[in-house]
Amino acid sequence: MSLRWIGTMILAIVIIFALGFPLVDSADPVSQSLMKTLEAPSGEAYFGYDHLGRSMGARLAAALRLSLGIAAATLVTTAFIGVFLGALASWSGGWVDRLIVLFADSVVALPALLIVLIAGIIFPNQPLAFWAGLSITLWVEIFRLTRATIRAQIAAPAVEAARLLGFGPLYIFRTYLWPELAPVLRATFALTFSSVVMGIAALGFVSVGVRAPTPELGLMMVELLPYWREAPWALLQPVAATLVTLLALTLIAGEKKA
Template sequence: MVDQISYARSKIGIGVARSVGAGLLIMIGGFAIIGPAVIPSDPAAQDFGASLAQIGGDYLLGADHYGRSLLARLAHGARLSFGMAFLTMLAAAIPGVVLGLCAAWKGGWIERALELVATIVLALPGLMLVLLLLAFAPGNYGPLFLGLSLTLWVEFYRVTKATTNTVLAQPHIEAARMLGFGSRYILVHYVLPVIGPMIATLSAFAMATAIIAVSTLSAISVGLQPPTPELGSMIVELLPYYAEVPVHVLLPAALIFLLVLGLQLLAQGDRG
């Protein structure tokens, strides 16, 4: 009875965590999607007369050292971070899952070749691979997107392959094959329902990783460059003025924190 009560409490906790995470992501997603369309200010428009304007007045969330609206820049920065993280996750998840299913289903030299490729990718630190690609076109979206995708697909591949191998080894799969059920039927009805929740959890973690990586690389001036309204670069640009306007520096940092927190809470719910 005690175990049942503890389990029920844990499920309630997971449900609350998932709801909070989803709520955060919906609010930030709405701000990122709708904000740039309804906020009249241009995120790149400069007004030196409003340099470091405080919150309120003509600028709802103040202005940076160039007099650019922080509300407009935060909205565009949230859209950039959220959109880039989502596309990076898709570019990593789709080939990772497909190749994982292929390796588990076919086995043999195909599995060995894919394992070799995955091992080679894992031998390079993730950020090192991104930096190598950024060296050819610093500050551009393409190398950053490609580098993060190449780093993250391995996790999708390995989880998919290991889980699919476990499912395919079960007796009811062999029985389904003997009864004449095809590969497509087994994949849709037996394999995908098992790996689906795991892929959803990995997707949330992959998006959180991409957001942190993009912000970190921009903060050290090797990612997206100003005047692009990227959250990490906004923090670095405003850091010299922390003593005058500390809240301005904390706003993009808080937005990054809430984005990652929402994804982590959603992933926690998926694990349940």
């Protein structure tokens, strides 16, 4: 079994937990009950309660839904922008190519964290800020790979013949270019997804972005860190969820066989 399939199965388990836990436990992820503060996992609460008596299972599932949802939306946006601009630049060439490359280089020159922080000011305490800020910065790598791959394929005899026969750019891209481009971008898509998950958790850990009581993996780590002696199991849960998700995405991006 390949590492990619192992990663896919792990990620599927994470997604099933994130989406399916509310069907098993209907606890409100922001509802507090101080009588249950730092209660250990039990048959009543499979993941226990945090320092404010909130269900850890419900909060963990909600935090994963938030991170995975933003990552999926960001990936779709960056993939569309990167592939479209990469294909346009390589197909058009000339001043169009140079202009788009210059724009991409300008985006790379800007600190990604600064862009996310600016988006956070425009959309305070909104997941939309993560999507906007990360989408603006992460499309460049996809653009560069798309441009380089298509430029290498656009002079192929099959593509030249299709152009001479009058087939349009969309048909040529779908028939001749995308089959060559998709394997190259697969790993980049997985790494982009993991970068978003890791970025959201890192920003939450330094208290930037989503604010309490919204469940978010990095923010949960910060909130539970002072209680690591009394309830280490509580702190380990968001840490383990983040690591398992990143591990799955790293395996999906890999090429080696197990």
